[in-house]
Amino acid sequence: MKAAVFHELHHPLVVETVAEPRPAADEVVIRVGRCGICGSDLHMTEEPAFGIRQGAILGHEFAGEIVELGRETSGLRIGDRVAVAPLRGCGRCPACLAGEPAWCANMALQGGGYAEFALATERQCLRLPATTSLEDGALVEPLAVALHGVALSGLTAGARVLVMGAGPIGLGVAFWARRRGAAKVVVSDLTTLQEDRARRMGATGFVQVDGDALANVNAALGGAPDIIFECVGRPDIIAQALEHLRPRGTIVMLGLCTAPDSFVPFRAVSKEAKLITSAFFNLGEYQAALDALDGGAAPPHAMISDTVALAAMPAAFEALRQRTAQCKVMVRPG
Numbered sequence: 001m002k003a004a005v006f007h008e009l010h011h012p013l014v015v016e017t018v019a020e021p022r023p024a025a026d027e028v029v030i031r032v033g034r035c036g037i038c039g040s041d042l043h044m045t046e047e048p049a050f051g052i053r054q055g056a057i058l059g060h061e062f063a064g065e066i067v068e069l070g071r072e073t074s075g076l077r078i079g080d081r082v083a084v085a086p087l088r089g090c091g092r093c094p095a096c097l098a099g100e101p102a103w104c105a106n107m108a109l110q111g112g113g114y115a116e117f118a119l120a121t122e123r124q125c126l127r128l129p130a131t132t133s134l135e136d137g138a139l140v141e142p143l144a145v146a147l148h149g150v151a152l153s154g155l156t157a158g159a160r161v162l163v164m165g166a167g168p169i170g171l172g173v174a175f176w177a178r179r180r181g182a183a184k185v186v187v188s189d190l191t192t193l194q195e196d197r198a199r200r201m202g203a204t205g206f207v208q209v210d211g212d213a214l215a216n217v218n219a220a221l222g223g224a225p226d227i228i229f230e231c232v233g234r235p236d237i238i239a240q241a242l243e244h245l246r247p248r249g250t251i252v253m254l255g256l257c258t259a260p261d262s263f264v265p266f267r268a269v270s271k272e273a274k275l276i277t278s279a280f281f282n283l284g285e286y287q288a289a290l291d292a293l294d295g296g297a298a299p300p301h302a303m304i305s306d307t308v309a310l311a312a313m314p315a316a317f318e319a320l321r322q323r324t325a326q327c328k329v330m331v332r333p334g
């Protein structure tokens, strides 16, 4: 089969022919229909901290059709269309049994979506309703990541919310914050490239970050934010969020910043700011994200900005390292 293969940090992925995956007893083989390109995959090909091995196939936001079943699987059939929750736990420990594979001691982030066929264990597969496309199925994972952050935030109806960063996670957060009853949701970013998309996803306002960001955000929200979602992941963003936050407000950190960062603790203490970090999701949230897509016409589709064939995927992947008008780029391996 064809796959986009990782060889070396700071080098583009290479589309080549590799062996087709064979399922272990508890696994299934999925013909990948769509796989979203994720910013964390870009990080993984730049930072040794992630420990990606030569020959790895990345891509953890995928949906497809089951084409082969391991001999101990029982709940799925050939031809089932599934979204794959990429958190692969042992399936037996208390965390796994509680639907929290993210916190299994043996958790691995399942890649493999940048290929014609991929493996997953049966327990990672959620069947798609007939009304949900494979394209929407590939959006479930980033939507679940966003939902987890919103769930942790303690957001209640009427909240004033600032989302810093208009990437797919930021837009997903805007979507859930509105669904959960936030009165105002303002998305901020360095450029206005994603303003229309943010509004389609549920944002009530958009602020381009410049010298007056503080005043502009407060004007758009009608006051200082109760909750700020940090979806940028660059140094200094926590310090900026602390300036924006209302006293006793909450900051949820979803960005993946791998560089040291600093802020003045007094700025946080003097506001009694709550700082919460958010990683991954639980399987209940994954199901909730899938349910939110059922029907096919839901706003999350607005995140998809392009769809590319596997052959064009490495170039599209590299192009995402620069700020562009792209949001969620889908790979269509077949």
Ligand SMILES: [Zn+2]
Pocket: 038, 039, 040, 060, 061, 141, 142
């Ligand atoms: Zn992702």
Ligand SMILES: [Zn+2]
Pocket: 089, 090, 091, 092, 093, 094, 095, 096, 097, 101, 104, 105, 106
């Ligand atoms: Zn486990």
